[in-house]
Amino acid sequence: MRISRSFGKTLREAPAEAETISHQLLVRAGFIQQLAAGLYQFLPLGWRSQRKIAEIIRQEMDAAGALEVNMPVVQPRELWEQSGRADTFFPPLATFEDRRNRKLILAPTHEEAVTTMVKANISSYRDLPVNLYQIQTKFRDETRPRAGLLRTREFMMKDAYSFDADEEALDLSYIAMVEAYKKIFARCGLDVTMVDADSGGIGGKDSQEFVLLAENGEDVVLLCDHGDYGANVEKAEFVKKPNPPEEPLEIEEIATPGVTTIEELAESLGIPTNKTAKAVFYTVDGDVVIVTIRGDLDVNEAKLRNLLGGIEPRFSTAEEVAKSGLVAGSASAVGLDHIRSIVDDSITLGANLVAGANKEGYHLKNVNFPRDFKADIVADIATARPGDTCPIDGGRLEARRGIEVGHVFKLGTGYSESLDAKFLDAQGESHPIIMGCYGIGVSRLLGAIVEAYHDERGMILPKAIAPYAVYLASLNVDDDEVVSKADQLYEDLTAAGVEVLYDDRDEKPGVKFNDADLIGLPLRVVVSRRGLGNGEIELKGRTEEKASYVAVGDAVSAIQDRLE
């Protein structure tokens, strides 16, 4: 493509609203343009890059045995009422009415639609397994779209759904997708980290996330420094350090006027925080629940939610706390038999803790579990932190920020049950189909790539997803020889199947070099009067400091070699 005939131009300065580096660079390079908050238009360069990503995904999904389909973005709201998600999905479904006053929604995801598609076409175990995918627009009315393509309201997603007859088959489908994802990201030229993930309110036993590590990422992941464990902070497990063993002592009330936090308590008594028990109140389905955890740890709400069967807990309000007879700042589960109690297993790793006395200004020494209070559930509900011990090999966990570019999880039978998608097994018995789902944020991926791969001059695009492979610049367009040689090279490269963005504008060299760096194609090729004087063409990789030179006659093959 000749730049003189293309559409979209580069900007010296980014719009003031673009703060994230990928957002700035994508706008400045003329890849995308904002239409409204969280809504972007793709210009030719950006769309070309997007299509390349989609094509890689398509090839690998096909190779993994998945079949491409297409489902509507506009769907009857009724379908979502059947699955039970019409009112619970967050962010709320974008709903509107058609001319016959039927309620329609813009689909934020496609489990309902695909399950309906499968239901009509699958009736026997002989029809399974099946894996269907699409590359499709989604709409989610996000509370706060941000950071350019990293969190938009309308976005492009590849979503795949597997359907199996039993758990073992689901495991195979899942593994096939994980392997396909690894290939996809590798082919895109990306170093993507796979971590254990929270499966969310949907449930299901396994879930993993594919994260591109980047400073601006929204996700926090914990990685073992030995490289054998990684997990989203919502999911991460760790080895809790036990307190030194002690004989349980008699419980004892002590006055602690004005002390309401764990830090104050530990300081005033001269003890470490792991010798205290922290009580936190959550409201779940309208009831207050008391959660007890060792003072040196924090509650992980995602783990708590999973423990509660997917119900989202929230901090109780001051009124709710007071109404339950709890004393904020001096509370504990001791003596509170009427309130549901959840205990983190860290409480079992020490004796003689200091806990609230449920009386303002007083705490209790030598509190021991289960001697002094009950638990309805004991489980791991603690948040892992950097420096904690890896659950696999005792290594040290380190925190990194990243951008979630893919997510796979085992759904189970939730949708096939609510939407009645069943199959008959060999014995003629009916079962709900077992599902998995597998997403890749296609438009987000472009933003994530730029976020992770850029320098002060512009983007550094991996070859596989760059809109063109070569930035060909002619430097002295008043020189007929330069123009004819550059034109010829452009023709020859194009004929040889090399994708070339040809900067044939009448611009100063500096303008062309700067645009080349900004757009960040892998290889820059320069035809100039000076070079031709030596019978040479100049080649420079985007990340190379110095250019190299090849004879004019060898240019095409040399460029092809460089792109290998």
Place this chain on the structure above:
RNA sequence: CGGGGAGUGGCGCAGCCUGGUAGCGCACCUGCUUUGGGAGCAGGGGGUCAUCGGUUCAAAUCCGGUCUCCCCGACCA
């Protein structure tokens, strides 16, 4: 939804405090010169100053409402 910031040619900004009919840089058009890291000179085109209302002889500027965008938080495939 809570907190903060901002809306002035395509982009970046000044002007607002102290009202007097809009300016700078980039980009764009014409001409000449220039040509290896965002050229120079000369001439030129383009703005309902987000919007609605109020105050005033007069509003980009003062007052009020509304809308939009960005950031932090909450939330989040």
